[in-house]
Amino acid sequence: MANCLVAQSGGPTAVINASLAGVIRANQLNPVYDRVFGGLHGIEGTLEGKLYDLTDLPSRDIDVLKQTPSSALGTCRYKLKRGNDADYRRLVDIMDARDISTMFYIGGNDSMDTVDALASWAQEHAPSKRFIGIPKTVDNDLVPVDHCPGFPSAAKVACQIAHATYLDYAAYTRPEAFVLEVMGRDAGWLAASTCVTGDVDLLILPETSFNKDAFLAEVQKKFDQKGECYIVVSEGARYADGAYLSAGEAANDGFAHAVLGGAAATLKQMIIDAGIVPRGVVQDLSRAARSSNFSQSLVDVNEAYDLGLSAHMRSADPTFTGQVVGVRRNVAAAAEGRYDTEFFAGPASEFANFVKQFPAEWILPDYQGVTEEAIAYFRPLIEGEPKLIMDGGLPATLTPFNKR
Amino acid sequence: MANCLVAQSGGPTAVINASLAGVIRANQLNPVYDRVFGGLHGIEGTLEGKLYDLTDLPSRDIDVLKQTPSSALGTCRYKLKRGNDADYRRLVDIMDARDISTMFYIGGNDSMDTVDALASWAQEHAPSKRFIGIPKTVDNDLVPVDHCPGFPSAAKVACQIAHATYLDYAAYTRPEAFVLEVMGRDAGWLAASTCVTGDVDLLILPETSFNKDAFLAEVQKKFDQKGECYIVVSEGARYADGAYLSAGEAANDGFAHAVLGGAAATLKQMIIDAGIVPRGVVQDLSRAARSSNFSQSLVDVNEAYDLGLSAHMRSADPTFTGQVVGVRRNVAAAAEGRYDTEFFAGPASEFANFVKQFPAEWILPDYQGVTEEAIAYFRPLIEGEPKLIMDGGLPATLTPFNKR
Numbered sequence: 043m044a045n046c047l048v049a050q051s052g053g054p055t056a057v058i059n060a061s062l063a064g065v066i067r068a069n070q071l072n073p074v075y076d077r078v079f080g081g082l083h084g085i086e087g088t089l090e091g092k093l094y095d096l097t098d099l100p101s102r103d104i105d106v107l108k109q110t111p112s113s114a115l116g117t118c119r120y121k122l123k124r125g126n127d128a129d130y131r132r133l134v135d136i137m138d139a140r141d142i143s144t145m146f147y148i149g150g151n152d153s154m155d156t157v158d159a160l161a162s163w164a165q166e167h168a169p170s171k172r173f174i175g176i177p178k179t180v181d182n183d184l185v186p187v188d189h190c191p192g193f194p195s196a197a198k199v200a201c202q203i204a205h206a207t208y209l210d211y212a213a214y215t216r217p218e219a220f221v222l223e224v225m226g227r228d229a230g231w232l233a234a235s236t237c238v239t240g241d242v243d244l245l246i247l248p249e250t251s252f253n254k255d256a257f258l259a260e261v262q263k264k265f266d267q268k269g270e271c272y273i274v275v276s277e278g279a280r281y282a283d284g285a286y287l288s289a290g291e292a293a294n295d296g297f298a299h300a301v302l303g304g305a306a307a308t309l310k311q312m313i314i315d316a317g318i319v320p321r322g323v324v325q326d327l328s329r330a331a332r333s334s335n336f337s338q339s340l341v342d343v344n345e346a347y348d349l350g351l352s353a354h355m356r357s358a359d360p361t362f363t364g365q366v367v368g369v370r371r372n373v374a375a376a377a378e379g380r381y382d383t384e385f386f387a388g389p390a391s392e393f394a395n396f397v398k399q400f401p402a403e404w405i406l407p408d409y410q411g412v413t414e415e416a417i418a419y420f421r422p423l424i425e426g427e428p429k430l431i432m433d434g435g436l437p438a439t440l441t442p443f444n445k446r
Numbered sequence: 447m448a449n450c451l452v453a454q455s456g457g458p459t460a461v462i463n464a465s466l467a468g469v470i471r472a473n474q475l476n477p478v479y480d481r482v483f484g485g486l487h488g489i490e491g492t493l494e495g496k497l498y499d500l501t502d503l504p505s506r507d508i509d510v511l512k513q514t515p516s517s518a519l520g521t522c523r524y525k526l527k528r529g530n531d532a533d534y535r536r537l538v539d540i541m542d543a544r545d546i547s548t549m550f551y552i553g554g555n556d557s558m559d560t561v562d563a564l565a566s567w568a569q570e571h572a573p574s575k576r577f578i579g580i581p582k583t584v585d586n587d588l589v590p591v592d593h594c595p596g597f598p599s600a601a602k603v604a605c606q607i608a609h610a611t612y613l614d615y616a617a618y619t620r621p622e623a624f625v626l627e628v629m630g631r632d633a634g635w636l637a638a639s640t641c642v643t644g645d646v647d648l649l650i651l652p653e654t655s656f657n658k659d660a661f662l663a664e665v666q667k668k669f670d671q672k673g674e675c676y677i678v679v680s681e682g683a684r685y686a687d688g689a690y691l692s693a694g695e696a697a698n699d700g701f702a703h704a705v706l707g708g709a710a711a712t713l714k715q716m717i718i719d720a721g722i723v724p725r726g727v728v729q730d731l732s733r734a735a736r737s738s739n740f741s742q743s744l745v746d747v748n749e750a751y752d753l754g755l756s757a758h759m760r761s762a763d764p765t766f767t768g769q770v771v772g773v774r775r776n777v778a779a780a781a782e783g784r785y786d787t788e789f790f791a792g793p794a795s796e797f798a799n800f801v802k803q804f805p806a807e808w809i810l811p812d813y814q815g816v817t818e819e820a821i822a823y824f825r826p827l828i829e830g831e832p833k834l835i836m837d838g839g840l841p842a843t844l845t846p847f848n849k850r
Contacts, residue, residue: 054614083619112613119620199740201840206739209516210458212846215487216523239840325732335610336603337740339839424839435743435828436605436643442616 043074044143046357048096049081049088050178051149051156052119054112054333055192056199057346058178059440061148062114063107064350065176066096074358079140082444084118084149085156089129091136094443106440108347109430111333116444121152124159127167133160134168144172144357148350150179150190154366155394161364175366175390176353178346180332182231185396186388187368191349192332194342194423197235199331200224201424207325208241208272218321219261219271219313223306225332226276230400232331233276235420237411243271244409246309248278249399252287257309258316260409265318275305335437340426345369345383352385366393381422447478448547450761452500453485453492454582455553455560456523458516458737459596460603461750462582463844465552466518467511468754469580470500478762483544486848488522488553489560493533495540498847510844512751513834515737520848525556528563531571537564538572548576548761552754554583554594558770559798565768579770579794580757582750584736586635589800590792591772595753596736598746598827601639603735604628605828611729612645612676622725623665623675623717627710629736630680634804636735637680639824641815647675648813650713652682653803656691661713662720664813669722679709739841744830749773749787756789770797785826 048065050058062080069078080096081088094115099107107114122129137145147157157175164171177184182193204222211220224233230247237245243264246252264271279287288304310322353367365387375382404416431438452469454462466484473482482501485492498519503511511518526533541549551561561579568575581588586597608626615624628637634651641649647668650656668675683691692708714726757771769791779786808820835842 050617054617086619110613111610113617116619117617119618198839202740203734203738205840205843206515206737207733209514209739209843209846210733210737212849213454213458213517213521214523215490215520238838323733325734326730327734328729329611329614329727330607330729330731330734333610333614334607335613336606421838426839427836432831434642434825435602435830436609439609439613442613445616 043076044141045077045079046075046144046146047079047081047088047093047137047142048146048148049084050113050115050117051084051147051153052117053150053180054117055178055180056111056195056333056338057191057343058148059110059114060108060343060346061176061178061191061350063104064347065146065354066099067104068351068354069097074354075144079142080115080443083116084120085122085133086118086120087116087444088136089132093140103440106431106438108343109335109338109428109437110439111335112442114440114442116442122156122159130160130163130167134164134171137171143170144174146174146176146353148176148178150177150181151184151394151397154390157366158364158390158394161390164363172357172363174353174357174363175393176349177366177368177393180232181226181229183229183397183399184393185398186392188371188383189369189423191342191346193231194339195334195337196232196331197420198339198424199334199337200232200236200327201238202337203327203331204236204274205239205241208239211272211323212270216321217265217269217319218323219273219310219319220323221273221275221306221309223275223277223324223326225327227278228397228399230276233274234400234412234416236274238417238420238424241272242274242411244273245411246273246275246279246409247400247405248276248280249402250405251282252279254312257409258312258318261313262318273309275309277305279305335439338428339424340428341423343428348385356387364390366390447480449481449483449545450479450548450550451483451485451492451497451541451546452550452552453488454517454519454521455488455551455557456521457554457584458521459582459584460515460599460737460742461595461747462552463514463518464512464747464750465580465582465595465754467508468751469550469758470503471508472755472758473501478758479548483546484519484847487520488524489526489537490522490524491520491848492540493536497544507844510835510842512747513739513742513832513841514843515739516846518844518846520846526560526563534564534567534571538568538575541575547574548578550578550580550757552580552582554581554585555588555798555800558588558794561770562768562794562798565794568767576761576767578757578761578767579797580753581770581772581797584636585630585633587633587801587803588797589802590796592775592787593773593827595746595750597635598743599738599741600636600735601824602743602828603738603741604636604640604731605642606741607731607735608640608678609643609645612643615676615727616674620725621669621673621723622727623677623714623723624727625677625679625710625713627679627681627728627730629731631682632801632803634680637678638804638816638820640678642821642824642828645676646678646815648677649815650677650679650683650813651804651809652680652684653806654809655686656683658716661813662716662722665717666722677713679713681709683709739843742832743828744832745827747832752789760791768794770794
């Protein structure tokens with residue numbers, strides 16, 4: 043029997059470790075592989091041969107791993123470029139040295155592209171090596187799935203903090219605006235999810251070109267109507283010409299995505315400068331939402347774990363490579379108002395490098411939020427809470443493998 | 447029998463409504479007062495006669511009120527100035543009109559000063575009127591108590607988000623600093639509490655004059671030693687000359703306190719400009735910590751509720767006025783490593799207008815965090831979680847009375 047390798051990439055989430063736990067646990071239930079190695083820091087550390095043996099992780103540690111936020115193996119921003127045969131060859135050498143046949147890669151769009159590229163390359167140059175993707179992203183922007191693991195928990199945190207900060211805001215009489223900024227570079231799923239609370243007066247998404255005059259007119263209306271205006275903005279909100287609202291300078295990360303931040307501060311200043319109200323409060327969720335240890339969605343942690351199981355189980359088929367596992371909503375159940383899912387697998391190429399935007403038909407005009415269809419989509423995802431193992435008043439977490 | 451009035455003032459907390467619930471419930475258990483009126487928006491709405499009858503709030507609503515963050519009666523920043531006889535007379539007139547003998551005021555230092563001023567004034571001009579304080583403040587800076595209701599829950603949130611964002615930060619290999627900004631204008635209790643997580647490399651408190659060179663030297667050391675540096679800064683951190691670190695302009699609120707924000711961004715830029723690392727991440731907890739609906743401390747919610755009960759029960763004594771109820775740690779129990787408390791009442795003047803800073807002897811030199819004594823003080827406060835009543839995946843909350 044050969045061994046397998048599992049690694050994590052991209053931005054951490056609240057449940058990316060649940061998928062990792064699923065892979066490890068599946069191999070304990072059915073030892074298809076002799077050893078399960080964790081590649082530290084995604085492709086980056088794996089290429090340096092930094093592996094951690096996860097095969098015999100104790101049951102209790104697996105339980106704690108499921109509730110540990112962030113990437114317990116460490117993550118990376120390093121992207122394997124297509125045509126970079128040296129890196130591909132090096133990875134295969136490292137796999138050979140440890141008798142690894144199969145690599146599971148847990149990540150977002152870019153990582154699924156890596157899975158596709160590696161599987162295609164291996165077909166010709168290393169046909170015994172297999173590459174399998176497990177999706178995650180708080181952005182919820184992968185195309186062929188109903189939703190991405192990580193998103194439901196991030197949405198649950200966003201809704202909780204949105205409602206709590208709305209109540210805080212609503213306790214005051216003084217005229218001021220409140221602007222909550224939520225992660226979301228190219229897709230506004232996370233920002234839109236906060237409409238579940240019923241507290242959001244105006245919602246600014248990347249999917250709609252921002253029009254300053256139209257926006258300010260709506261802010262003025264809200265203050266005229268109800269004396270308050272609670273605004274949620276996606277970090278990726280932009281003008282018609284593509285310029286981001288965020289005030290800060292746009293630096294670049296390794297993936298040539300703009301590093302965003304400051305859209306909320308921009309809106310606040312805009313409202314003050316327009317003379318609508320003299321004050322504003324900005325709350326930026328930033329990383330507090332994406333990988334929380336206090337607010338996993340039960341649906342999310344279960345699905346992420348099950349996707350880890352599913353990827354491992356499907357890999358017992360020696361022809362299974364270049365595939366990604368995913369979750370689809372059961373249409374018949376949804377029509378009856380129930381939430382149920384189907385697990386499936388599809389070609390990594392269909393997951394990679396596309397961005398599923400928040401549907402235009404779910405966006406109400408004039409920044410008034412989202413339709414009932416959108417709320418019906420979000421509601422079941424944030425349902426339920428796992429029973430957390432606590433330690434001194436805080437959720438217990440596992441020491442990251444990259445810090446041992 | 448006469449009636450009573452209860453109002454809330456100052457910044458909301460996660461448990462200020464638990465104290466309100468305690469007052470309402472106490473009167474259902476022993477109807478010392480015919481009616482329990484809630485004054486909307488503290489003194490401000492009360493002076494306008496905006497009262498809400500809370501006497502018969504259903505048991506289920508009382509349970510939900512206990513877990514509802516922010517101030518369900520609304521709050522204010524309006525301060526009754528000593529010598530403002532017109533306002534005092536007006537308040538007494540409003541109390542007379544509703545046959546109200548006793549006012550319970552839930553608030554921080556300034557509100558306890560209001561209780562003291564009103565009680566003193568009433569002694570001469572309206573001897574039948576009584577004013578009783580119930581403390582709250584996430585800043586934890588009231589003098590005669592061991593800790594203030596609201597602080598333990600805020601500390602629990604701060605610790606949870608600190609640990610989660612540390613794990614997020616620790617997943618990366620790239621050289622960058624992380625700076626978490628926490629509320630705390632004049633006292634660093636909340637920032638210091640995050641040291642419970644064991645994740646904090648450097649801690650910047652208002653109690654210690656900030657020295658840029660010394661700080662940067664410590665940042666450099668951490669990167670040299672461990673390749674990372676997780677920093678927590680209190681919003682009120684300042685230089686020796688009293689100037690705040692916060693980059694933003696200092697506006698003034700009604701209480702002549704500077705409005706702060708931006709200390710973390712200042713530190714991040716400082717580190718980048720010094721060439722220590724090329725990047726930094728800022729997370730500002732801001733209002734997400736002070737009145738959360740997802741992370742009450744069980745100790746906190748119970749104590750806040752019990753203080754509401756205690757204030758009402760003690761008010762059965764007709765001479766009880768100008769007093770504030772509070773919690774002291776049981777010294778004998780603490781010596782045995784157990785957490786227990788004693789409830790007491792003391793003159794409002796002792797609670798008002800003093801700031802209890804974080805003890806100098808608990809601060810380690812060179813921004814290295816806090817002593818074991820400090821950790822032993824914090825630990826029991828964040829223990830335990832109430833069993834929340836959930837509604838569609840979010841903690842159920844009561845519609846604020848000021849929004850009905």
